[in-house]
Amino acid sequence: MAQFTRRQLLGGGMSAAALALLTACASPGMTSVNSGALIPAAAGEKVTLTYWSWLKDLQKVADIFNRAHPNIEVRVSWIPQGNAGGYQKLYSALAAGAAPDLGQIELRTIPEFILVNGLVDLSRYGANEFAHLFDPTLWNQVSYTGGVYGIPQDSGPMAMFYQPAILEAAGAAAGTTPRTWDDWAALATALRGQNAYIDCFPLADSSVFASLATQAGAAWLRPEADGWVINMTDDATLNTARFFDAAIDEDLVETGFGAYSPAWFSAAASGSIASVVTGSWGDALVEGVGGGSGKWRVAPMPVWGETGYGSSYLGGSTAAVMASSRHPKEALEFAVWMTTSKEGIDALIENSGIGWSAAPGVVGSPREVPSEFFSGQSYNQDVFVPATQQQNADWSWWPVTQQSFNILSDGFRKKASGTSLVDSVATAEQQIMTVFRNKGLSIRKENA
């Protein structure tokens, strides 16, 4: 009776397959490609690269590259933006070993993908040769533990988009905007008399708060040899939190909705929202305000008195090479071409309406003409180019950024029931440390 019946065999095969699946499914992202052998450049044969991105019409940009590089063909697939579904898709594809060669990943999310061993260390493929072509602040945000994990693709230097007529009706001198945040608060008070808000404070999106704290000089997390060092309760952050605590308490800002929500567009068109401090990519969105042509201008954002920096970055993304790529060298070549060549940048602006170029000093031809919507202003050269030169270069992202922002936002939402932003920041710091430890990462509080 050594023979198995068909059913026994079938059953045995099934459970073996189930066991194999179980072990395969254990926990994704356990092995790193960056300790393995280098993958050499393809010799001769034609290489096909896939790029998952949420930029619109990016294939048209890739086609320009494809025409000039007969041995490489880049195919673009559209994914939803970041945490709206794109990352979820990339993470699942990585876990399944079916990720594309390149993925669009925001600067702040790079460390999260490093944590799941999802990215190729491009310094092993010569990325550092191109470092001088990029804004050093942004390059710093893709460089971790001696490696380079993405090619900066766009960013969002911050400035203030405003409606001059509404500010002037509240007493602002013609052609001026608040130079400091204190001036901004004073003008906000005057605007309340006109039944308008100066801006929103997004309780649900703490990344804006993070950018404003960065402007004030904060650097929340820092990688050190012995682990992560956190400091969210420095003066820069707490002063920022205190400032907006007061602004919300005095009803100087709208907290019912955030910028670019349907309610915001309606309020901006009717004049009950006078301005918005946001990234350079906000121009395309502000242009969507009904009947707004000629009513808006752009000015530098307010500063934190004598301390801090002139501007900050809000948003920004990279083209990162995914761990499962079989052609990292070619993927790097495409990413560098797209982000630094004149035809690449111009095509990205024309087709995809991409954010601010990561190459210093490059504005991009379509953005060098005065804007009709923004009252004939050449705001890109006049406002945003200087803004990119006044950045806090110490800021670094960390492997649980999204969760940290959610923790912070959860705290901010309690503002309505009386918890101050200052308290939320302090509580969030503790919770973020717990999250690090739950992930098995070491973290300590600064000076503790």
Place this chain on the structure above:
Amino acid sequence: MSTVTRPEIRSSSRLPSKRTGAMARAPWILLAPFLALFILTFILPILVAVFSSFQKVTRLGLFGEQGTTSGFAWFANYSQALSDGNFIASIGRMFLFGIVQVPVMIVLATMLALLLESGAARWPGLFRAAYFLPYGVPGVIATILWSFLYIPGLSPLFDIAALVGLEPDFLGPNTVLWSIANIVTWSYTGYNMLIIVAQLKSIPVELYEAAKVDGAGPVRVALSIQLPLIKPALILTGVFSIIGTLQLFAEAQVLTTVAPSIDSQYTPNLSAYTTAFAYNDYNVAAAQAVLIALVAFALSFTFLTLSNRKSK
């Protein structure tokens, strides 16, 4: 067994025994395509999730670049999920939601069904289809449609409310849950109504005739005949709704874009989704998913026990 009868049995049962063998196999062969898919897409994922919920990844270095290990973690993921205030709050929120929304919806569905099945109803077919129609609208689309009615500055509801001196806030921290409840009720009342209508139609005509002879009015017929006899349908819709409440996802997820007060862990499923795909913590997410399933199981079981006890 006697040796005498043996050949008889053999000869008489030889063919049939072959046939019973084939007959025993037949259902399995016919079921095989279903079973294969069922095991692959249902049983196996559950096993993988339960297995995963007991695993934990530990890392060395800033990003685990000095080594990552995965090991058995006992109930560490469960305790992490249960000590997460937001996850517990989301389950509590769904309790509150269910206690209010499920009865409202079932009562509404029952009333609609009784009205449509009463003799006085005009064009019952048309109204049945009309009430059922929202169920045909996918939850995401329904939420987008309703969200435009909730946004101040866009929605005509605000202008109407202003006429009577009201200033509603459909998306505020305390009201958005009921705005979601409204969408869910709008979507599923018609569906539940249809289940109840089907049960109403199976009530024998003789009962109505007997009631008429006894002089019972429509209200008495509804209370003494229809309601007791549609109880199985009411229990079924109740259980479905309880499970549906705990699995609420799409409505909350879509409304986040217009309602800042909805956080990333607003409902238990949203919480598991965020943990898995935004925080990349599949193990804790698996623990959360198992917990949600256990709560749904416990609730349905309690509901069934309670409703059965009452009937005795």
